[in-house]
Amino acid sequence: GEDVEQSLFLSVREGDSSVINCTYTDSSSTYLYWYKQEPGAGLQLLTYIFSNMDMKQDQRLTVLLNKKDKHLSLRIADTQTGDSAIYFCAESGSGNTGKLIFGQGTTLQVKP
Protein backbone atom coordinates (compact mmCIF):
# COMPACT_ATOMS: atom_id res chain seq x y z
CA GLY A 1 0.00 0.00 0.00
CA GLU A 2 0.89 3.66 -0.09
CA ASP A 3 1.77 5.36 3.19
CA VAL A 4 3.96 8.29 4.22
CA GLU A 5 5.10 8.87 7.80
CA GLN A 6 6.66 11.96 9.37
CA SER A 7 7.56 13.08 12.86
CA LEU A 8 5.01 15.59 14.12
CA PHE A 9 7.08 18.38 15.63
CA LEU A 10 10.54 19.95 15.44
CA SER A 11 11.81 22.96 17.36
CA VAL A 12 15.07 24.73 16.49
CA ARG A 13 16.78 28.03 17.23
CA GLU A 14 17.11 30.70 14.58
CA GLY A 15 20.34 30.19 12.62
CA ASP A 16 20.53 26.46 13.30
CA SER A 17 19.93 23.78 10.68
CA SER A 18 16.63 21.91 10.64
CA VAL A 19 16.27 18.35 9.46
CA ILE A 20 12.79 16.98 8.77
CA ASN A 21 12.49 13.26 8.11
CA CYS A 22 10.00 11.16 6.18
CA THR A 23 9.56 7.49 5.36
CA TYR A 24 7.42 6.15 2.54
CA THR A 25 6.29 2.73 1.43
CA ASP A 26 5.76 2.80 -2.33
CA SER A 27 9.07 1.99 -3.97
CA SER A 28 7.58 2.69 -7.39
CA SER A 29 7.12 6.40 -6.64
CA THR A 30 8.82 8.38 -9.36
CA TYR A 31 9.02 11.68 -7.53
CA LEU A 32 9.14 12.72 -3.88
CA TYR A 33 8.15 16.18 -2.81
CA TRP A 34 8.38 18.64 0.04
CA TYR A 35 5.57 21.14 0.51
CA LYS A 36 5.28 23.99 3.00
CA GLN A 37 2.00 25.17 4.53
CA GLU A 38 1.75 28.41 6.45
CA PRO A 39 -1.27 29.10 8.70
CA GLY A 40 -4.46 29.63 6.72
CA ALA A 41 -2.72 29.11 3.41
CA GLY A 42 -2.57 26.42 0.76
CA LEU A 43 0.45 24.26 0.09
CA GLN A 44 3.55 25.66 -1.54
CA LEU A 45 5.95 23.36 -3.37
CA LEU A 46 9.44 23.76 -1.91
CA THR A 47 11.37 21.18 -3.85
CA TYR A 48 11.19 17.70 -5.30
CA ILE A 49 13.58 14.89 -6.13
CA PHE A 50 13.47 12.27 -8.84
CA SER A 51 13.72 8.74 -7.51
CA ASN A 52 16.99 7.97 -9.29
CA MET A 53 18.77 10.79 -7.45
CA ASP A 54 20.12 10.64 -3.92
CA MET A 55 20.62 14.33 -3.27
CA LYS A 56 19.36 17.67 -4.49
CA GLN A 57 20.41 21.11 -3.28
CA ASP A 58 18.48 24.31 -3.82
CA GLN A 59 19.82 27.35 -1.97
CA ARG A 60 19.20 26.70 1.74
CA LEU A 61 17.39 23.44 1.07
CA THR A 62 19.03 20.03 0.76
CA VAL A 63 17.00 16.91 0.03
CA LEU A 64 18.50 13.50 0.72
CA LEU A 65 16.90 10.31 -0.58
CA ASN A 66 17.80 6.83 0.64
CA LYS A 67 15.82 4.65 -1.72
CA LYS A 68 16.93 1.40 -0.09
CA ASP A 69 15.48 2.48 3.27
CA LYS A 70 12.66 4.53 1.65
CA HIS A 71 13.77 7.52 3.68
CA LEU A 72 13.61 11.15 2.61
CA SER A 73 14.90 14.16 4.51
CA LEU A 74 14.77 17.91 4.10
CA ARG A 75 17.54 20.01 5.58
CA ILE A 76 17.04 23.75 5.94
CA ALA A 77 20.28 25.61 6.54
CA ASP A 78 20.36 28.83 8.61
CA THR A 79 16.72 28.41 9.67
CA GLN A 80 14.81 31.68 9.99
CA THR A 81 11.63 32.54 11.91
CA GLY A 82 9.89 32.82 8.55
CA ASP A 83 10.52 29.11 8.04
CA SER A 84 8.07 28.32 10.83
CA ALA A 85 5.31 26.30 9.15
CA ILE A 86 4.08 22.76 8.57
CA TYR A 87 6.18 20.72 6.15
CA PHE A 88 4.64 17.87 4.20
CA CYS A 89 6.44 15.06 2.51
CA ALA A 90 4.60 13.52 -0.46
CA GLU A 91 5.17 10.67 -2.86
CA SER A 92 3.83 10.36 -6.36
CA GLY A 93 2.64 6.80 -5.80
CA SER A 94 2.20 4.09 -8.39
CA GLY A 95 0.45 4.55 -11.70
CA ASN A 96 2.13 7.85 -12.51
CA THR A 97 -1.24 9.64 -12.61
CA GLY A 98 -0.06 12.72 -10.75
CA LYS A 99 -1.81 11.70 -7.52
CA LEU A 100 0.15 12.73 -4.41
CA ILE A 101 0.16 10.80 -1.13
CA PHE A 102 1.01 13.10 1.76
CA GLY A 103 2.42 12.50 5.19
CA GLN A 104 0.71 14.02 8.22
CA GLY A 105 3.07 16.97 8.29
CA THR A 106 5.88 18.15 10.58
CA THR A 107 5.37 21.40 12.45
CA LEU A 108 8.62 23.37 12.48
CA GLN A 109 8.92 25.93 15.26
CA VAL A 110 11.82 28.37 14.97
CA LYS A 111 12.72 30.19 18.17
CA PRO A 112 14.47 33.56 17.97
Add this chain to the structure above:
Amino acid sequence: EAGVAQSPRYKIIEKRQSVAFWCNPISGHATLYWYQQILGQGPKLLIQFQNNGVVDDSQLPKDRFSAERLKGVDSTLKIQPAKLEDSAVYLCASSFAQARETQYFGPGTRLLVL
Protein backbone atom coordinates in the same frame (compact mmCIF):
# COMPACT_ATOMS: atom_id res chain seq x y z
CA GLU B 1 0.09 34.70 -13.43
CA ALA B 2 -3.02 34.33 -11.28
CA GLY B 3 -3.03 31.39 -8.89
CA VAL B 4 -5.70 28.83 -8.13
CA ALA B 5 -8.81 30.58 -6.84
CA GLN B 6 -11.26 29.01 -4.40
CA SER B 7 -14.46 30.20 -2.81
CA PRO B 8 -15.82 30.53 -0.28
CA ARG B 9 -12.85 30.69 2.09
CA TYR B 10 -14.92 29.68 5.10
CA LYS B 11 -18.23 27.92 5.55
CA ILE B 12 -20.16 26.86 8.63
CA ILE B 13 -23.18 24.60 8.20
CA GLU B 14 -25.23 22.21 10.27
CA LYS B 15 -25.10 18.47 9.72
CA ARG B 16 -27.42 17.17 7.02
CA GLN B 17 -27.22 20.47 5.13
CA SER B 18 -25.68 20.80 1.69
CA VAL B 19 -22.63 22.81 0.69
CA ALA B 20 -20.74 23.54 -2.51
CA PHE B 21 -17.21 24.71 -3.14
CA TRP B 22 -15.85 26.33 -6.26
CA CYS B 23 -12.39 26.22 -7.82
CA ASN B 24 -10.90 28.11 -10.74
CA PRO B 25 -7.55 26.60 -11.77
CA ILE B 26 -4.62 28.37 -13.33
CA SER B 27 -5.35 29.21 -16.94
CA GLY B 28 -4.27 26.44 -19.29
CA HIS B 29 -3.97 23.78 -16.61
CA ALA B 30 -5.61 20.58 -17.82
CA THR B 31 -5.48 18.66 -14.56
CA LEU B 32 -7.48 19.61 -11.49
CA TYR B 33 -7.43 17.95 -8.07
CA TRP B 34 -9.64 18.18 -4.99
CA TYR B 35 -8.02 17.23 -1.69
CA GLN B 36 -9.53 16.94 1.79
CA GLN B 37 -7.29 17.97 4.68
CA ILE B 38 -8.60 17.05 8.12
CA LEU B 39 -7.03 18.93 11.03
CA GLY B 40 -3.66 17.44 11.95
CA GLN B 41 -3.44 15.31 8.80
CA GLY B 42 -1.98 15.65 5.35
CA PRO B 43 -4.20 16.27 2.33
CA LYS B 44 -5.98 13.25 0.88
CA LEU B 45 -6.98 13.15 -2.77
CA LEU B 46 -10.74 13.04 -3.32
CA ILE B 47 -10.95 13.36 -7.09
CA GLN B 48 -8.74 14.16 -10.07
CA PHE B 49 -9.91 15.53 -13.40
CA GLN B 50 -8.07 15.57 -16.69
CA ASN B 51 -9.86 18.25 -18.69
CA ASN B 52 -13.51 17.39 -17.96
CA GLY B 53 -12.97 13.66 -17.47
CA VAL B 54 -12.44 11.88 -14.14
CA VAL B 55 -9.04 10.18 -13.73
CA ASP B 56 -9.35 9.01 -10.13
CA ASP B 57 -12.27 9.23 -7.72
CA SER B 58 -11.50 6.10 -5.74
CA GLN B 59 -11.47 7.94 -2.40
CA LEU B 60 -14.52 10.12 -3.01
CA PRO B 61 -17.46 9.12 -0.75
CA LYS B 62 -19.89 8.98 -3.62
CA ASP B 63 -22.97 8.56 -1.46
CA ARG B 64 -22.62 12.18 -0.34
CA PHE B 65 -19.86 13.86 -2.36
CA SER B 66 -20.04 14.84 -6.01
CA ALA B 67 -17.82 16.89 -8.24
CA GLU B 68 -17.93 18.18 -11.76
CA ARG B 69 -15.72 20.10 -14.11
CA LEU B 70 -17.87 21.37 -16.90
CA LYS B 71 -16.01 22.62 -19.99
CA GLY B 72 -12.72 21.48 -18.47
CA VAL B 73 -12.09 24.71 -16.55
CA ASP B 74 -13.87 25.56 -13.27
CA SER B 75 -14.90 22.83 -10.89
CA THR B 76 -17.41 22.47 -8.08
CA LEU B 77 -17.35 20.00 -5.21
CA LYS B 78 -20.62 19.33 -3.40
CA ILE B 79 -21.45 17.58 -0.15
CA GLN B 80 -25.03 16.50 0.39
CA PRO B 81 -25.86 15.80 3.18
CA ALA B 82 -22.90 16.89 5.31
CA LYS B 83 -21.71 14.93 8.33
CA LEU B 84 -19.69 16.13 11.31
CA GLU B 85 -16.63 14.25 10.04
CA ASP B 86 -16.65 16.31 6.85
CA SER B 87 -15.23 19.24 8.81
CA ALA B 88 -11.94 19.89 7.04
CA VAL B 89 -10.11 22.15 4.63
CA TYR B 90 -10.91 21.40 1.01
CA LEU B 91 -7.97 22.19 -1.22
CA CYS B 92 -8.05 22.55 -4.97
CA ALA B 93 -4.89 22.15 -7.01
CA SER B 94 -4.09 22.28 -10.70
CA SER B 95 -1.24 21.27 -12.95
CA PHE B 96 -0.42 21.76 -16.59
CA ALA B 97 -0.54 18.04 -17.30
CA GLN B 98 -0.74 14.90 -15.20
CA ALA B 99 2.34 13.17 -13.96
CA ARG B 100 5.64 14.92 -13.27
CA GLU B 101 4.03 18.34 -13.26
CA THR B 102 4.04 20.67 -10.29
CA GLN B 103 0.67 20.96 -8.57
CA TYR B 104 -0.28 24.50 -7.56
CA PHE B 105 -2.63 24.74 -4.61
CA GLY B 106 -5.34 27.23 -3.84
CA PRO B 107 -5.83 28.68 -0.33
CA GLY B 108 -8.56 26.17 0.49
CA THR B 109 -12.09 26.33 1.86
CA ARG B 110 -12.44 25.70 5.59
CA LEU B 111 -15.65 23.81 6.34
CA LEU B 112 -17.07 23.42 9.82
CA VAL B 113 -20.06 21.11 10.23
CA LEU B 114 -21.96 21.58 13.49
